[in-house]
Amino acid sequence: MTPDWIAADWGTTNLRVWAMSQSGSVLAAAKSDDGMGKLSKDGFEPALLALVDGWISETTTVIACGMVGSRQGWTEAPYATVPCAATPDRFAAAPTTHANLSVNIIPGLRQNSPADVMRGEETQIAGFLALNPKWDGVICLPGTHTKWAHVSAGEVVSFQTSMTGDLFAAISEHTVLKHSIGSGWDEEGFAQGLDDVISKPEKLAARLFSLRAEGLLHGLANETARARLSGLLIGAELAATKPYWLGQQVAVVGASTLSKRYVDALATQGVHATQADGDRATLAGLTAAYRRFREL
Amino acid sequence: MTPDWIAADWGTTNLRVWAMSQSGSVLAAAKSDDGMGKLSKDGFEPALLALVDGWISETTTVIACGMVGSRQGWTEAPYATVPCAATPDRFAAAPTTHANLSVNIIPGLRQNSPADVMRGEETQIAGFLALNPKWDGVICLPGTHTKWAHVSAGEVVSFQTSMTGDLFAAISEHTVLKHSIGSGWDEEGFAQGLDDVISKPEKLAARLFSLRAEGLLHGLANETARARLSGLLIGAELAATKPYWLGQQVAVVGASTLSKRYVDALATQGVHATQADGDRATLAGLTAAYRRFREL
Known part of the structure; x- marks a missing residue:
């Protein structure tokens, strides 16, 4: 071969x-x-x-x-x-x-x-555009450092990074919450965390320690604490990126489970985002780059 | 002896x-x-x-x-x-x-x-009240987990915890910002971080990665990044605890350097807090407890 x-x-x-x-x-x-x-x-x-x-x-x-x-x-x-x-x-x-x-x-x-x-994400953006020619709007690429990019006429106009995945790992592994965050997932916990913060982002700092205290006092399950922490952090991210997604056509490009969470979170705000596979976008972007390389 | x-x-x-x-x-x-x-x-x-x-x-x-x-x-x-x-x-x-x-x-x-x-903090509160009889208001006890307690007539009425110190350590040691956060301090950086978030807490998620990007692109100094991160997190905490400190008599009880930062931060919001030594409050609280123990 x-x-x-x-x-x-x-x-x-x-x-x-x-x-x-x-x-x-x-x-x-x-x-x-x-x-x-x-x-x-x-x-x-x-x-x-x-x-x-x-x-x-x-x-x-x-x-x-x-x-x-x-x-x-x-x-x-x-x-x-x-x-x-x-x-x-x-x-x-x-x-x-x-x-x-x-x-x-x-x-x-x-x-x-x-x-x-x-x-790296620029290549996924190029790939998504290769797969969806003439697409304009906002591309969200969730990951350790989630990128939000405003794309128009084949160009990246502006972008903004949130360290949501990095924060989730650091908080769940290296703060007192490590005792409270388990594996598993709880959709309702995610929705509650999201709802707590997206409309009132000033609540974030007050909500984090609650995950520990609710575990100690009221037996909050570890998988619920995990999902709620994710909801709080993605909620804080959506609050920070509102100028990007509000009233825009949005595509979420990445791994399926994580992307689905962003799509669901955006849906609570009335934004119906398209979900696209991150690996497919990466390969399409590398292919577009190779074609460009041959032309140079 | x-x-x-x-x-x-x-x-x-x-x-x-x-x-x-x-x-x-x-x-x-x-x-x-x-x-x-x-x-x-x-x-x-x-x-x-x-x-x-x-x-x-x-x-x-x-x-x-x-x-x-x-x-x-x-x-x-x-x-x-x-x-x-x-x-x-x-x-x-x-x-x-x-x-x-x-x-x-x-x-x-x-x-x-x-x-x-x-x-532990309840003992510092009891000690502060022993040293300041009939004091009513809000006591802030900065630390790994900062406590804000509403105190009236010798009772703790309610309280709220922010994981600010824990978050600062996890973010500065276990995320990509570990490359950007140095030792030292920069008052202006602290004030800027605080100002960025206290009035617009939704900006927090967008501001964190900026510390890394400004270092890479514009040579942001590591001590400025450190002070700005502290300002961002204390700003988020003050946004979350506003119902505690707004229009209240406030005392900050703790280690002097950290307490001073909270006093300075509150001053930007028009709150002129009293600063008191944490160790002295601890000892006074243990002494008050000992006296109570002898009476029981």
Whole structure:
């Protein structure tokens, strides 16, 4: 099996690669936990070859997105500044020792004011637009750092990041709430947390310790506490991003369970968002970038 | 040196003891890091004796407050329910093997709705009231879990907890902001964070990641990011506790640097709070409890 090119999604914690045909179909896929976060500068090429060595014959182009292009990554791919096209118009070539390997990294996006950055999500945005040509509106990409991007005429106009996933992990693992947050889920708890904060965001700081106190005094179940914490934090995020989603066409692009929560949360505010698969968007974005790369 | 009794402030992470005279003066003091969090049930008595063994002659009364009275503590001292007097009217006797040791633990306070609990702060409140008889108003006790208590006629009427210190530690050590938060302080950064959130609490979720992005794009200094994060979180807390402090007489009781931040933050809202020393309040509260214990 010899692919025409290789797509790579290389984040902080994981590396995923796909052997691609010219037409954009997937011939093979592989992944590892060799994320940017654990690699030194000279660790990137071996980490990539560990997955793709068998796919390389003649010179093979790799198109990569994500934190691999950060200052701590393989090579820095300087940010493009919004407003700009979602599909990149330049790439950063990574230094390689393998004779037949050409690695090209997609730049992230920056916004000067309010200051914000993304790396990887721009490729999902480009992919969503490739799959939905002429789509205008707001794209929400839930994750550790959820991005909200205003997209118009193929360009990212502006964006805003909420650290909701990062906060959820830190609060549920590294504060007193670690004693109260269990596994499992409770839809009603999620809805209650959301409702508590979305209309009255000033309640957030008062509601968090309640999860502990209600457990101690009234036996609040750990799965309810988990769902309510998620509702409180997504509620605070929706309060902060209201100028993005209010009265807009919204698409939520990401992993299905988490995306569904955002779609449900938006629905309580009268916004009927489209849900789209994050992996499919990533691959479509890498494919759009590869086509662009061939034109340059 | 033979004290008349022994005062103990026994929290999750530390144990502090004082050899006391009948009149309430301190004859000696000692401390260790044998907090409740690292002790098993049979570890409490040895941890106490390690500090006070030399102070015991005939039967000696120890009055203790804090997490030592929690379910995971030496023995559980069931909560008193607010509204109730700040000075306890019952104590939980801890099981001891030492013949001359009588250990009596002050109960924490509970509020059924909204659910809330405290252990240790009730003693500081009682101490503040012992030092300031007939004082009515709102007492703020800043810390890992900041308590706001409405106090009237010697009773705690209601209270509310914000996890501000716990959140600050979790966010600055266990999220992406760990790369952005340094040591040091910047008054202007604190004021800006506070101002950003106190009037518009819905901005909180949008402001957190900005600390990272402004560092990457505009070189925001790590000490400014630290102070601004503190301002954002204390701002969110003040937004949540507005029904407590608005138009009230307020006292901030705690460690001086942290208390000063709350006093400064309240001043921006036109509230001129009194600042009082937390350790002095703890000792006065333990002394008031000892006197009560002798009357029972």
